[in-house]
Amino acid sequence: MKIDEDIGKRLQLVRKIYGLTQRELSRRAGVTNGAISLIEQGRVSPSISSLKKILDAIPMSISDFFTIDLVASDSIFFSAQEMPDISLDKKIMMCLLGGSTKGRAIQILHEYYQPGSDTGETMLRHHGEEGGIVIKGSIEITVGDKKKVLNAGDGYYFSSQIPHRFNNIGEEVCEIISANSPPTF
Template structure:
């Protein structure tokens, strides 16, 4: 085998921020299998590799087309950003496929009235961003503020936080956080 399936899979999995167990759960296989494949201790059957990639999701064609030796891509067209959200809250990730990435940079778009959810978010690291369109209500550790175009934020992600679009139009934010959480 000249092609390193294990390294490819590990790259894909970590790029999408999944643990072996989480990917295994989504794919309907065991975490042990993911481990064995990533160590090249087995050469998976097409059917099981297909199942695993469905959990990402990624096609077999994309998987084998990945060029790991290529110099990291520096520029990305809008269409190249990877969509992680839903129709209400669109989260478009910059450089999703870059291995060992330390930053998560997102182009976020909230429909009118949309929010990050009922529960407050809280995770490790720090995050910051700038509003580019519309008006967004940001709550951080008990404090709440409405931000408009050109205004920005920066806080420790451990503080419970939530974004909510309080305007009547869609709003857009460019955000970053570290370490990479997506």
């Protein structure tokens, strides 16, 4: 395959990932629709300045254009059965989304706290940030010297370096979708 074809296929893939038509990209970049079409077909090799002008309309740098991995190498979608339970307690279930994904920068959990369950008397503390939204039930969250009961629809966000604790003081299962970065599991 020729370099022109590689650039053309890459441009077409980038354009589609960003949800742009050839016409919209050409309008944004100030080039003709035909120019975009010819580049994508590998029939014309754009100059660096032309390619930069087109990529600025996306926006994307030339270095990103040539180095970004446009094809997902890991799974993208996960069924409930593909999310392992990483709980350490029988009363708390934590299902990890994308646990097998290499180089994860974020951890997303689907958490279930049985009535009366808590994360322990010792406060949790780790690097990063975390946040979540209560989907069902209620949970008492202690962060440092602050304590609050959150109900369905309420959320939280804090620095994970502050000692914290989760406690289901309600009478039904509490369900939370949470995220923290960097991953701790």
